[in-house]
Amino acid sequence: MNDLATLKSDMEGCSRCSHCKWVPMAQIKSWRFAKICPSVDRYNFHAYSGGGKLIASNSILEGRSEVTDPVMEIVYRCQLCGACQVSCQAYRDDIDLADVLLALRAKCVTEGYVLPEHLLMIESMKKEDNTLGLLKADRGVWAKDLDLIDINTQKVEVLFHAGCRYSYDEDLRSSVRNWVRLFRNAGVDLGAAGPEESCCGGRAFEMGYQGEMKNFAEDMIGRIKASGAKLLVTPCSDCYYTFKYLYPKNGMDAGLRVLHAVEYADLLIKQGRLKLGKCASLRVTYHDPCHLGRRGEIYKMGWNGVNKLHRPVRFKQMGNLGIFDPPRNVIRSIPGLDLVEMERIREYSWCCGAGGGVLEAFPDFADWTARDRIEEARAAGAEAIVTACPWCERVFKDAIAAGGDPMKVYDVIDLITMSWGG
Ligand code: SF4
Ligand code: SF4
Known part of the structure; x- marks a missing residue:
């Protein structure tokens, strides 16, 4: 830093x-x-x-x-x-x-x-390699019967990194499994680390435990290199930000291309390798996850030249180069869906409330923030709020359940699955 x-x-x-x-x-x-x-x-x-x-x-x-x-x-x-x-x-x-x-x-x-809630998470990361306080041995359970290539024993083209929330949150399990089915349908040679997958370490870094991320990054990069993968795909926006920004900014290079699952789906659709069906009529709005949108901007080294007309600048995230269009492209390519926009979108989005350790330490504040976003979705005329991050999905679902709100919450993959009749 x-x-x-x-x-x-x-x-x-x-x-x-x-x-x-x-x-x-x-x-x-x-x-x-x-x-x-x-x-x-x-x-x-x-x-x-x-x-x-x-x-x-x-x-x-x-x-x-x-x-x-x-x-x-x-x-x-x-x-x-x-x-x-x-x-x-x-x-x-x-x-x-x-x-x-x-x-x-x-x-x-x-x-x-330090906050006791954050300390608990760090202890879990040290002991069980995940942020949710659950057993490391259970990390690969989500992928049962999917026959993913085991990257611990075989080489792969594409490495799928589920992340902690998707690996353990049973409520979101069908979403992560459907991402794998989708890439399989497109003929992608996909592998995962199963119970050996560990946290990317990004949450620890954000909570102030910067050294912890280094330990996770070294472990992760060693496994990535041994797998031979040329591409890493993750459906988690937090992990995406960590691989795309935090690792390189802190001098750690995984040496492969990183895509969020929605970016990869958009690419496969454009290449004609993925066909989507039709959905029943539904008006949806897309919530830009902070870590995929404004904070998902790739890390670039600052200018280091000698042009005396301009002062050297450090690289700063401007926010406008994050991942904004691929999820919207995917949603727009499904007949039946009507995409309406909220007032605060793209780099000017309102947060879902879950980030920075707030969900763990101050759940009331996370809930308050999520409700403001749900209100905005309603004001846009949406029947459903769609996102591309399991953390956003979790906090929206909890806020809606607690308030008895009729708003629905989906991940982009849920809409794709619905378009296939799932
Ligand atoms: S926008 Fe905020 S941080 Fe930036 S100069 Fe103004 S007060 Fe300071
Ligand atoms: S919560 Fe406020 S102070 Fe914190 S990062 Fe977001 S905009 Fe900045």
């Missing part, structure tokens, strides 16, 4: 303009859905915003203030959704908010200011 001197220019550069609380002006469609930061919207105090956290970090990272319980609340009641970064960069091109937020969490962890 960046050193203190680099972070310093971000922290001191904040002009206290508060744009990081709002959708950029030109993109606002209504007052009701004009806000972009769940943290400051929920807790209504400047310190919870991206800019507020920059000010706190400026003092804490230099050791001029201490982390206290109220500071911990501010640091961790944040989904690390990246929306503040995108809004800030609509006006400023020289601040990397995301890096500062990550550094602040790492500092808290180094100094022992």
Whole structure:
């Protein structure tokens, strides 16, 4: 990660303009859905915003203030959704908010200011290689009878990485199994690591346990290289972000192409290798997962040239190069589905609420954030909210079940399966 001197220019550069609380002006469609930061919207105090956290970090990272319980609340009641970064960069091109937020969490962890719920997750990751506190031996159960190639003993072309949530969440099991069936239908030579698959480590990194991710990455990269795979496909947006951004940013190279399952499905449809059927008439809206959308932007090295007319710039995620069109292309290619858009979409999306360790430590805040998104889907006239991330799906499903809401929730694969009559 960046050193203190680099972070310093971000922290001191904040002009206290508060744009990081709002959708950029030109993109606002209504007052009701004009806000972009769940943290400051929920807790209504400047310190919870991206800019507020920059000010706190400026003092804490230099050791001029201490982390206290109220500071911990501010640091961790944040989904690390990246929306503040995108809004800030609509006006400023020289601040990397995301890096500062990550550094602040790492500092808290180094100094022992940790949340018990996060510690539980880290213990589970160390002991059972997953974020959900379940047995490692059960990790491959989801793939029972699918006859996936075992990459621990055979070489494969394409490696399927299910991720922790899809491996263990029984409610979402049919989705992950259907992704495998879909790629099989397209003739893809697909393998998986079964019980040997482990967490990508991205969640640990975001919660401030940066060293933990390195351990998982080394393990993961060793297994990928031994498999001979040329392509890694994952249906989990969190894992996607970790492989595509966090690993390379931290100098770890898996040496293969990485695609999210919806990107791969879109590609196979365009190549004529995958045919979709028809769905019963349904009006749907697509929720961009933060880690596939604005935070799914690939990591690129900063410009390092000598052109004196331009100052060297570090690479920052602008958000607009994330994965936005492939899921929409897939949805639009299914006759019967009517795709309507919410007000906050693509890099300006509202978070589902689950990220940054919020679902684990502050489920009430995750639920509040998810409900705001469901409200937005309803305002768009949608009967169903569709996403491409098991974490978003989980938090939406739970919010809907708790509130007795008629809104339906699907993963893109569920719509594809429905189009085949499944
Ligand atoms: S972080 Fe950026 S958008 Fe937010 S107050 Fe500071 S300069 Fe303004
Ligand atoms: S990362 Fe998201 S929740 Fe956290 S301060 Fe930025 S916009 Fe708010």
